[in-house]
Amino acid sequence: MTIRLARLTGQDSPAWLEPALDVYVTAMNYPRGTERHRAGLWREHIARPGWSAFAAIAPAPVTPRTPDIDRRRLHHPLSPGGDEIMVGIAYGYRGAPDQWWNQQLRTGLRLTGTSPADIDEISADYFELTELHVHPTAQGHGIGEELLTLLLTGRPERHVLLSTPEIPAERNRAWALYRRMGFVDVLRHFTFAGDPRPFAFLGRRLPLADPGLEPGRPVPR
Numbered sequence: 001m002t003i004r005l006a007r008l009t010g011q012d013s014p015a016w017l018e019p020a021l022d023v024y025v026t027a028m029n030y031p032r033g034t035e036r037h038r039a040g041l042w043r044e045h046i047a048r049p050g051w052s053a054f055a056a057i058a059p060a061p062v063t064p065r066t067p068d069i070d071r072r073r074l075h076h077p078l079s080p081g082g083d084e085i086m087v088g089i090a091y092g093y094r095g096a097p098d099q100w101w102n103q104q105l106r107t108g109l110r111l112t113g114t115s116p117a118d119i120d121e122i123s124a125d126y127f128e129l130t131e132l133h134v135h136p137t138a139q140g141h142g143i144g145e146e147l148l149t150l151l152l153t154g155r156p157e158r159h160v161l162l163s164t165p166e167i168p169a170e171r172n173r174a175w176a177l178y179r180r181m182g183f184v185d186v187l188r189h190f191t192f193a194g195d196p197r198p199f200a201f202l203g204r205r206l207p208l209a210d211p212g213l214e215p216g217r218p219v220p221r
């Protein structure tokens, strides 16, 4: 499969938002319809300071013509001929104290006894990796790593933070990718308000060329 990576713009979001949401729902195995609830939130994220996004794009197979392919078909101006599909999406923005995710992180750190000074340090000057998804038919070829590398290269923030569902023995591709790229624990087994599933917050120092932190060190300084 020939893949090209492209920077996305907010202005062009009508060309890519729905295909990207479809990749997200399929990769996360969420029920169909989740994308409708998420669309407004993703649009709001586009307007946040420091928002940046990249897509992995592939030629659309000529046959068979399936609903899955059509849902991911890209439009003008991202793909003028309509003959390419979205296979991966990554985006994030600069974290800030007025953001819900930041407040949840601070709450979680407080509950685990982290000192106020450490909480301030962790939750300041970071890039939030908000979404990273590769369609299951394209996973396992390094696309996730390429998207993440592009997204994090040249960021001005001191570190990057993300949250991901807890998985027994960390045994899935997301965990393997984050560990391989030097992400360490910031907060484990946290439940966001309104969601009973446990999540982990992971982080690493930027720029990427820096070695990752030692596993087990809780604070990405």
Ligand SMILES: CC(C)(COP(=O)(O)OP(=O)(O)OC[C@H]1O[C@@H](n2cnc3c(N)ncnc32)[C@H](O)[C@@H]1OP(=O)(O)O)[C@@H](O)C(=O)NCCC(=O)NCCS
Pocket: 027, 028, 132, 133, 134, 135, 138, 139, 140, 141, 142, 143, 144, 145, 146, 163, 164, 165, 172, 173, 174, 175, 176, 177
């Ligand atoms: C997590 C995710 C984005 C990773 O994307 P990906 O393209 O599959 O991941 P990678 O770039 O790391 O590639 C994964 C595999 O390809 C291998 N790989 C890396 N570069 C490669 C290359 N150039 N050629 C072939 N294989 C390669 C890796 O060793 C890894 O091996 P694995 O099969 O044992 O996992 C993707 O699996 C996904 O969308 N998962 C579901 C949604 C999700 O969990 N998102 C994150 C939520 S926080």
